[in-house]
Amino acid sequence: MSFLLSLSRFIDALNEKIGSLVSWALLISVLICTGNAVVRYAFNYSSNAWLEIQWYLFAAIFLLGASYTLKRNEHVRIDVVVGRFSKRTQVWIDIFGFLLFLLPMTLIILYYAVPYTWISIESQEVSSNAGGLIIWPAKLLIPAGFLLLTLQGVSELIKRIGFLQGRVPASAFEKQATTPEEEIEAIKAANKLN
Numbered sequence: 001m002s003f004l005l006s007l008s009r010f011i012d013a014l015n016e017k018i019g020s021l022v023s024w025a026l027l028i029s030v031l032i033c034t035g036n037a038v039v040r041y042a043f044n045y046s047s048n049a050w051l052e053i054q055w056y057l058f059a060a061i062f063l064l065g066a067s068y069t070l071k072r073n074e075h076v077r078i079d080v081v082v083g084r085f086s087k088r089t090q091v092w093i094d095i096f097g098f099l100l101f102l103l104p105m106t107l108i109i110l111y112y113a114v115p116y117t118w119i120s121i122e123s124q125e126v127s128s129n130a131g132g133l134i135i136w137p138a139k140l141l142i143p144a145g146f147l148l149l150t151l152q153g154v155s156e157l158i159k160r161i162g163f164l165q166g167r168v169p170a171s172a173f174e175k176q177a178t179t180p181e182e183e184i185e186a187i188k189a190a191n192k193l194n
Contacts, residue, residue: 022060032053071156091163091170094160098157159173
């Protein structure tokens with residue numbers, strides 16, 4: 001189990017680093033979008049390449065950021081229902097969710113995405129839009145993102161099993177952001193200052 005926990009820490013660190021890097025793609029996308037709008041309205045000039053690079057950056061944010069979101073336990077959940085159960089029951093629900101839904105789906109998508117992407121790389125696929133970009137780098141994000149999501153799913157599974165064995169604290173996989181209650185309290189405190 002110690003090897004698996006080391007593997008889990010490696011996967012977590014990898015997705016944490018990628019998540020931090022991908023967050024810069026959002027800033028770059030906003031700057032490109034703003035620059036494109038200014039140039040379009042001020043100089044009546046535009047290029048499909050600028051629009052497509054925004055789509056590529058959005059795809060990178062979404063596909064490469066999904067594993068980071070799962071690692072931080074910020075994915076969509078039904079906390080209203082699950083939150084009423086004991087921590088041990090919540091962990092069992094997570095394990096079944098990872099084994100029955102997350103991992104099979106990511107593996108199926110990987111199975112179909114790899115040849116789909118490979119065909120695009122081999123043919124050096126280019127956008128059909130005038131002045132468009134090459135497409136295969138964007139398509140490469142699909143298997144890369146789902147590979148990272150699969151790895152993070154395995155890491156989360158290892159942590160949950162480690163918790164059941166008493167080797168991993170619950171804090172290793174709990175939400176790392178503020179709770180809704182904490183956010184409400186922060187809003188109330190801010191309103192009192194105004």
